Amino acid sequence: MRLADRLVSAASDFRRDDLGGSSDSKDGTVLPSLWEEHEVEERDPERGGDYLCVHLRRKDYVRSREGQVSKKLNVVC
Numbered sequence: 001m002r003l004a005d006r007l008v009s010a011a012s013d014f015r016r017d018d019l020g021g022s023s024d025s026k027d028g029t030v031l032p033s034l035w036e037e038h039e040v041e042e043r044d045p046e047r048g049g050d051y052l053c054v055h056l057r058r059k060d061y062v063r064s065r066e067g068q069v070s071k072k073l074n075v076v077c
Helices: 005-018 059-064 071-077
Strands: none
Touching: none
């Protein structure tokens, strides 16, 4: 997934400042500048650093698929 530059910058700042100096190069998560050059690699459990990334959906998605998504309390726990 490719994100807007401002989001990548904010995430990089957070990783550097709050996650002990985490960075793409340190964690082995550098992506090529062109998405067309990205190749799927074998999953490595050591890759990515010591943090978890979560994608939460907007309310309209949750309402339209109420029986298919976790409640917020379950996600946090």
